[in-house]
Amino acid sequence: MPTIITHAAIPLAIGVTLGPTRISTRLLLAGMFAAMAPDMDVVAFKLGIAYADQFGHRGASHSIAFALALGGLAALLAPWLRAKRWVAWAFISTACVSHPLLDMCTTGGLGAALLWPFSDQRLFFSTQVIRVSPLTVQRFLSPAGLAVIKSEMMWVWLPCIALMLAALAARRAARTPAAG
Numbered sequence: 001m002p003t004i005i006t007h008a009a010i011p012l013a014i015g016v017t018l019g020p021t022r023i024s025t026r027l028l029l030a031g032m033f034a035a036m037a038p039d040m041d042v043v044a045f046k047l048g049i050a051y052a053d054q055f056g057h058r059g060a061s062h063s064i065a066f067a068l069a070l071g072g073l074a075a076l077l078a079p080w081l082r083a084k085r086w087v088a089w090a091f092i093s094t095a096c097v098s099h100p101l102l103d104m105c106t107t108g109g110l111g112a113a114l115l116w117p118f119s120d121q122r123l124f125f126s127t128q129v130i131r132v133s134p135l136t137v138q139r140f141l142s143p144a145g146l147a148v149i150k151s152e153m154m155w156v157w158l159p160c161i162a163l164m165l166a167a168l169a170a171r172r173a174a175r176t177p178a179a180g
């Protein structure tokens, strides 16, 4: 995985870009949660489930099917999320599926079981640019950990921040009446 917090950058950027009238704060926070949720599967290691198992790390929870199901749950909770049902469904599904897609850009571990339950195959993109994040804290606090943060900054955070700043600037420009 990229570092778990980095997964939240994607729905944050999409939500800020679409703006608060379309994506409520509650839905935005739920989206950030949905983008991190697939990695709760690391409990599989504790439960003795093998990495390569369909319910192991980067298994079923890293599939399109899981993302669509989580989106369905969000659609049920749409009134509480202060969103239209289809918006809640689309935003949460997108946030969640962005997680395995990012994982598929990382340089290590097994790929994501994107097509589960139709296929258990673990998939990667042909180009992997994001350094895989260590799964233990000790290894994270090392030069290798720093390299991970640098690669996530460059490939995820910088483009996301640029997108958000551009969207905010565009909204401000739209609000300010043209002078003269």
Ligand SMILES: [Zn+2]
Pocket (backbone or CB within 6 Å): 001, 038, 039, 058, 062, 099, 100, 103
């Ligand atoms: Zn993951």
